[in-house]
Amino acid sequence: MRESGAAFVVRCRLFSSGTNRVKPLRLPTDWHPKRCNRWMRIVGVESVASLSKKALRLGLLMTCFTTIPPSAGCRGIGRFGESRQSIAARRLSRQGTKAMRQGDWTVAETLFTEALDVSNVNDAAHRGMSESLWQKGLREEAIEHLEKAVQLSAGDPKHMQRLGRMYLEVGRVDEAARQCQIALDSDREWAALWALWGDCQVARNEKDEALSAYHRALSLQPDYPYVQLRTAEIYHQQKRYDRLLATLDRLREDAQVVGDVDEAIRPGAADLLRGIAMRELGRTEESVQYFIASAQKNPEDATSRLQLASIAVDSGQPEIAQTWLAQAMRLDPSATRQAGWNVETWLATPPGMIAPNNGTIESSQPPIIAVQPDASRPWLK
Structure with a gap:
């Protein structure tokens, strides 16, 4: 005996809720009040209609996922809507990011290019392509891709921080500061943003403002070698050698916190600053050891x-x-x-x-x- 649509929907509903023993409900054959009340309590007309629409949409979606032949490739993906393209673009972007972290920039750029061919509105693909172009020295093209990533992500603070860093490295200080300010409005608890704000103030020769920003970054992330070194450099310029040494005493040179969010740390920079401070304080023998280490x-x-x-x-x-x-x-x-x-x-x-x-x-x-x-x-x- 074939099961009615309403009974099938109720069976699916009970099965999804964890009920193991499900008996199909039959429409009442007479109009006995108890049977009619029991049926209406369990399944209403509106519930049946709503569940039927959901089941229909689910079936159509599963059909789309299972009817694309493996040989169709990216062209086949383009026929089935933006959601399918976004899934493929995200997958390619993840593979590109993995290759980038392993230092295989050629493979990474190829994967990011394929991701953008599939979907040009994927912010992760634009971010990855920006990093690949930046590594090749193509500064303007890299900035254009990262600007697109910021636009597509509706102002993701991570993208904005990186864009501000790129602006700063090419000398566009005001634009870097503006990106940093907007990002800080949405996330004031990320130390890398305060580090970037401090660097912008250094570029503007506002050393006290820079120190305040660096101290805020260190309050959020005490083990931050990049910020500690930048702080020590300002103390060196201000001839505050005791403060310089105190800052570097807390430096963990083995801390692996340097990534693409900050400038690269020069090897031996901490020992060089220590040596200068020791020499200025009259501790010449100790300064020699630090200079040799540097x-x-x-x-x-x-x-x-x-x-x-x-x-x-x-x-x-x-x-x-x-x-x-x-x-x-x-x-x-x-x-x-x-x-x-x-x-x-x-x-x-x-x-x-x-x-x-x-x-x-x-x-x-x-x-x-x-x-x-x-x-x-x-x-x-």
Whole structure:
């Protein structure tokens, strides 16, 4: 005996609610009051009509999902509505993001391109394409894609923070600050936004405002190496060396919190700042150790080597000063000359003859650096 539509809908309704033993309800064959009341209590006319429409929509949706042949590809997807396209675009975007995090930028860009071909209104695909283009040095194209991602996401703070960072790196400070302000209006508890706001204030030469923003970021995320280093740099510019050292004492250099939301941290930056502070406070021997550590962590930086050359001159070790100066000259000739060194005179003169400002070098002082840098650290090129 065939089951009526109403009985089938009631069966589905009871089954979805967890009832195991379901008996189909039959329409009353007579008009006995008790039977009619029982039927109307369980199933109303409006409930039956509503459930029937839901079942029909579900059936049509399942038909769409099961009738696309595997060989149809993206062209087949385009025939079945935007929702299907969005699902495919999100899947491709996730794969592209995974490839990007693994450093496979070529594969990532290909996947993001395919995602945008499927659906041009997927904000994650635009964000991923922006990162790929930024990594290739195509700044303007990257910013255009990220602006589109912000528009499609209705102002997602994560997209806006990244867009503000890109604006700042290309010198569009006012636009970066505006993006940051809008994002802060919707999320004031994200430390990366306050870090970006601090960087905008540094670019505007508002150091006190920048410090306030950095302190707010550290109150939300105490282990934040990027912000701690930026704070220490401001203290260095303000000659507040005790505060600089106190800030870096809380720095966890192994903290893995650096991502695409901030600028990259220069290797050895913390040791370089510590060395400068120690030297200014008269703790020369400790400063030498920090400068050597900084030079070891960043073989391409000339600043730590110039500091070591200057200390060697002050301590009466001209041979070591010449060695460090020669290394700095190979790495960054412009910075070496801007530091006030008469490079031609120093590198052409026998050790111990000429010091900066035409002074003489007394070699009787106790040595601070015991051996030649090249001999003690063969990793230096």
